[in-house]
Amino acid sequence: MHEYSIVTALIEQCETLAAQHQAEAISRVEVKIGILSGVEPALLSQAFEAFKQEGVCANAEFNMHIQPLLLQCHDCGQQTEQNERTIICSHCNSNRTQIVDGEDMMLMQLEMATP
């Protein structure tokens, strides 16, 4: 499953960061999930719960922030937030837009437990 490989990579990233900061455990993990990232939040959360057992994330809380699609319009210069896949500016209906956010999934913040 797609989400399982994402979580494996995410937990590896957490372990690397924890090691760099000499932290023994991570208490909170915050991720941003773009609506176009193809990641299913419910499955991601499930996968995290399943995989966190043996690592530094064993007691970590998992918070997900859903990032809407953010378009920058080249015609009117405004930004549009969309909750569906589109390239149309909601201010002037132009299709000369560029995706600024909402396409990727990334680790936003980690809270480490100090020993």
Ligand SMILES: [Zn+2]
């Ligand atoms: Zn526009």
